[in-house]
Amino acid sequence: MAHLSWPAYAERIANGAVVLIPVGALEQHGRHLPLGVDFMLAEAVALATAEHVDAVVAPPFVYGYKSQLRTGGGPQFAGTVGLDGHSLSSAITDVLRGLARGGADKLAIVDGHYENQMFLTEACDLAIREFRQSGRDGVKIVQARYFEQFDEAILKRHVGGPPLDLAYEHAGVFETSLFLHLFGDLVDMDAAPEQAFKEFPSYDCHPPHDDWVPATGALSDPHRATAALGREIFDACVQGMVRILETEFGPEGDGSN
Amino acid sequence: MAHLSWPAYAERIANGAVVLIPVGALEQHGRHLPLGVDFMLAEAVALATAEHVDAVVAPPFVYGYKSQLRTGGGPQFAGTVGLDGHSLSSAITDVLRGLARGGADKLAIVDGHYENQMFLTEACDLAIREFRQSGRDGVKIVQARYFEQFDEAILKRHVGGPPLDLAYEHAGVFETSLFLHLFGDLVDMDAAPEQAFKEFPSYDCHPPHDDWVPATGALSDPHRATAALGREIFDACVQGMVRILETEFGPEGDGSN
Amino acid sequence: MAHLSWPAYAERIANGAVVLIPVGALEQHGRHLPLGVDFMLAEAVALATAEHVDAVVAPPFVYGYKSQLRTGGGPQFAGTVGLDGHSLSSAITDVLRGLARGGADKLAIVDGHYENQMFLTEACDLAIREFRQSGRDGVKIVQARYFEQFDEAILKRHVGGPPLDLAYEHAGVFETSLFLHLFGDLVDMDAAPEQAFKEFPSYDCHPPHDDWVPATGALSDPHRATAALGREIFDACVQGMVRILETEFGPEGDGSN
Amino acid sequence: MAHLSWPAYAERIANGAVVLIPVGALEQHGRHLPLGVDFMLAEAVALATAEHVDAVVAPPFVYGYKSQLRTGGGPQFAGTVGLDGHSLSSAITDVLRGLARGGADKLAIVDGHYENQMFLTEACDLAIREFRQSGRDGVKIVQARYFEQFDEAILKRHVGGPPLDLAYEHAGVFETSLFLHLFGDLVDMDAAPEQAFKEFPSYDCHPPHDDWVPATGALSDPHRATAALGREIFDACVQGMVRILETEFGPEGDGSN
């Protein structure tokens, strides 16, 4: 979308294209992955999805909710930069309003950051409330985490072991494989930590206990990650997104569903 | 910064690097330029600046304040997506807080969108107020519009005529030249409008008079734009940014000034 | 705490008591359970916990975040009343500030509503940020969902079948058993739905698809619920909370950990 | 309402029941009364009112606006926990919205805390503004302090002396009598202070002069309080509330007025 002129974009929208909005984070991902993992993967999934359905991809909303200890390692790592919940929700509501005002009524958020979910939910709810007050009842917003749109059997087949808890998959096999597949030259597997799967207590503490998190910032062991696995996961996530959009907006992108 | 791991980023910061934060907009730029002009140019200037001073570039904050009729064409164009003022200020304050918390105390906002200025000022002011309450008196934030960091004599020499009003330079000679230089394949000069320089009344009206704006969305005539002029402007802007950072943070990036 | 005079409360706090803050919701729980399930269970767990550790229980913050389709059935049921995210976070931050101002520095939130978690996290984070600015570094806040403080093996042993997804346990075996144990006369098992375990899509839609949810409002089949199972779960949750408080605030409630 | 299932609640609302929303505070009430006085009395009045009119009682919104020196003793007492004005107004607006969305259009706030009034007024005003934008013109909200719904002649007849200023009645004859009648075992008359009626200056000071308030926290002398007086006041308040609801929503609860 950032590369389209407004008339080109307007034509796409008028013809029924969905607008995909990648939302990510700027957050540490261990010593072997870069800080941009979450928004880069969300954008990559969105772009690949847009090759299969009639969709344009908005530039990513880079900054997400504050990293939490048990799902992202927490704020104690340099380079982890998060927004307050209200700021994030307000800004995303504004983005949704702006897109709807410009004629788009098929919107889909592609979320790449575990901690974002509820604040995106709030943003969508506030936007829908406002749309109803403004007589824009026809706008529909899909909200999906790309990393929940694949069959975990893939991971199990490649990696073995018990079912993974995606909450712990921060900088682990899942994200590392995707990065090896998509942005291999940004991965430094030599720096990948050798560590057992991290187990967290079942609660949170504020201020956070920094020592709950491995010093590397990775919450699980990424060594079994491979580009081949990354490709398989990626394709599955993209197919999952495609199915969602077809279900919600019609296989022809005509919103008939 | 998005491509660095957190330890690599932490080392840069510890050694005194400035963090540059490009802020842009998603906003129509006529029929010949794409919607992403403002954040793409802000990021390009930031990246080039970082080749001359010790700086890392944060991923761009893509979405800016709502487009205004007299400086950006206004909200009536599809694809123009802006944030409310409070959302923008809050989110940028959060970004500044997050960077400072991670150890960075040399921050510089590179603004690429005319309407952002006062809301970025508010964000910086609120951040500094909070830093003082938190005992972080050492953080300094530079706030600069990249498009004010060059000598307008350049434009005059190339283009002739009266001094340009940068407020009207939306999708005009200035931005088009920069885009021809940096992202030439995203410019469609065949679609560039033939129009006299737009003159606006000296006030605003709400709701906006859409007919004040040319149907193309360009506020001035971009035809005299060239890649050569773009290069000259770009280099001047980058040099301007470099001088600012050296002035404020020291030629060695050691903050001695 | 609501039944203590201020001097009696002040003495408890001065002697090191933890303040437990139950947070719940007013939300449909099927035809067989009442609207108050979430805050009533959170308060019941808190009160039982306070019999084992040195703690006082604040009156419950009854109203929680807006019910979501995939975890609570959603807003389409009469009697489901939720707060916006910012309202909830702000009010809880205020409660934490007020307790800390009154001398309490051992605080623990006992959360009984699935959708509350991130907004409570935000409230705690904002409170801690403010405490630091105010020189109140000694305040520690534990944030725990009571329903994650037991071994799911209990459920499996009683109920059999695959591991339960607590997100779906809304008005299911888990909550119904607890209610049979604690508030049996408020349960109408004759009204309990016969339904297969509900499976949801892997994404959200706004406005929500009301037809994703069974007309009863229960997301899974509560028929295998028993008071005996409820007792076992309840005791396990209370023990879990006790362990957390002892870990974080010391076995003597002296905060030595 | 917390004890009703959603279908039972929905039926009551469909048949025209009013929803009563008790709002209170957690605030010191001298050495002889507990911290929960305000929300406990508001709830008690609401429950008794609901025996005389067709009404359901929502669970109390426990936490109210910050205690002020001249009406509640102020924040210097441990156990006094108040919300910021905006938090309280926002949360109550949300509660009103949620109830209205679920079909209730006869709403009544029963306020038990002196300092709440204007912030509840703000909440109601914001809710009505939003309802109008949403085409929900039929919702009516009554806002009443229960302690203003009786004839002060009762107090005068029992207690004698000059007319009481209810602002000073914090933990005095009025509230103590009500508590003796309703929750007698939570009153410790031995701890009741012997003190002359407190006279305050005619202005406020920030930060507050803590020494304006008796060390006990009671603003007037509660010794003449009796359970008999409490019963008379209570019945009068309930009758007052009943009259209000009948006036505003019709004697049959049919909203014909």
Added chain:
Amino acid sequence: MAHLSWPAYAERIANGAVVLIPVGALEQHGRHLPLGVDFMLAEAVALATAEHVDAVVAPPFVYGYKSQLRTGGGPQFAGTVGLDGHSLSSAITDVLRGLARGGADKLAIVDGHYENQMFLTEACDLAIREFRQSGRDGVKIVQARYFEQFDEAILKRHVGGPPLDLAYEHAGVFETSLFLHLFGDLVDMDAAPEQAFKEFPSYDCHPPHDDWVPATGALSDPHRATAALGREIFDACVQGMVRILETEFGPEGDGSN
């Protein structure tokens, strides 16, 4: 203060002057008084007070909280313009911060609008909270309604009858007398309503019952108002304010109290 240059103002502050901040409203005051009554009277009292103590008067904050039916006649009258509670509190907090930042630590709000009180209280409380976080513990804020700083015996002696309820004194004997004394040519006694004292119910309704208010907008009968009474009231209010400032900031304005 508006007429002083900054060095002149700075000198006054350095010498210990109090800054008085009149806060009013723009609100109907019957057919015989103008819309500006509340801020004009607050400013007049502040200016007269400043002749007796060492004080400078800030320009009035004209706009106050929304007019309520039972104290100001309500929003249904053209020309009644009020702020939302949060807007008013935030703006006044900002004014207090700005004055404190400029060196003033003796601040006094002179309130002329009945409905403002709690939102000014909130503003002062938030300002003091922030001052403490910023190490500005020395700032003291007095908050006084000018119309509570006189002995009601004056009114009784002039007017006779039962004690007045100031809440009903909107556009009645009190304000009309003051206006006759201070701004006599803005009073149109021929337009003053002949009406019995208005009695209101003991609760509020939202949306408001406009017919509770006399069509004139005056809540009581102003006919016994005289300029002589106005002078006596005015002098008493000013003396009351002077006493408050001397009590709180010392007779020499040296803050020794």
Added chain:
Amino acid sequence: MAHLSWPAYAERIANGAVVLIPVGALEQHGRHLPLGVDFMLAEAVALATAEHVDAVVAPPFVYGYKSQLRTGGGPQFAGTVGLDGHSLSSAITDVLRGLARGGADKLAIVDGHYENQMFLTEACDLAIREFRQSGRDGVKIVQARYFEQFDEAILKRHVGGPPLDLAYEHAGVFETSLFLHLFGDLVDMDAAPEQAFKEFPSYDCHPPHDDWVPATGALSDPHRATAALGREIFDACVQGMVRILETEFGPEGDGSN
């Protein structure tokens, strides 16, 4: 407007009068001008404009956005008191809402403070958004800085030299001339600074470099200011405002344009 009774105001509005809303600031203006310059001039222009078109003038919104170094000298001067951006926008939105609710649909903001512009724009945009949701599509708001409504040729003819940058005209020839014309006895030309035109860097720094600003607070040399020039500028500004109102609301004030 402050001097009109509500029926008199209502009649003016019903007959089509525009409501002018002066917005200013309390801000240092050098040693020779008082702190109230911005709101006093905005109000003076509005009052004079109202003599030529059918308009009533609301009392000024005195307090504006925070003074910035490069346009107003910045916050380091005693007596400079500014609002946060969100507070200002919210309060002005409220004023616009209140005026519209009272029947006015021709509104015009007369801005006298350089830094206010974008926050007033935000206020107008939010008000219009709300008006549309409320079915008040007919409200039109003009937003004009009075100081941009004259031909700079006037200044050039009187003063000579290069075109002035109004951003630097803070307490310079422009404002000083206007004050000499309108409020001559509040000008102390003996205190006017002898200084070269101030040149600022092309960026901002936070916290601000106080030494960028002359110690006097004046950003340019006011010595060539005269009352005669002030009269000419003033008349031109008023005529400019008149033209704008006639253009937008019709020469007969009938809104036909």
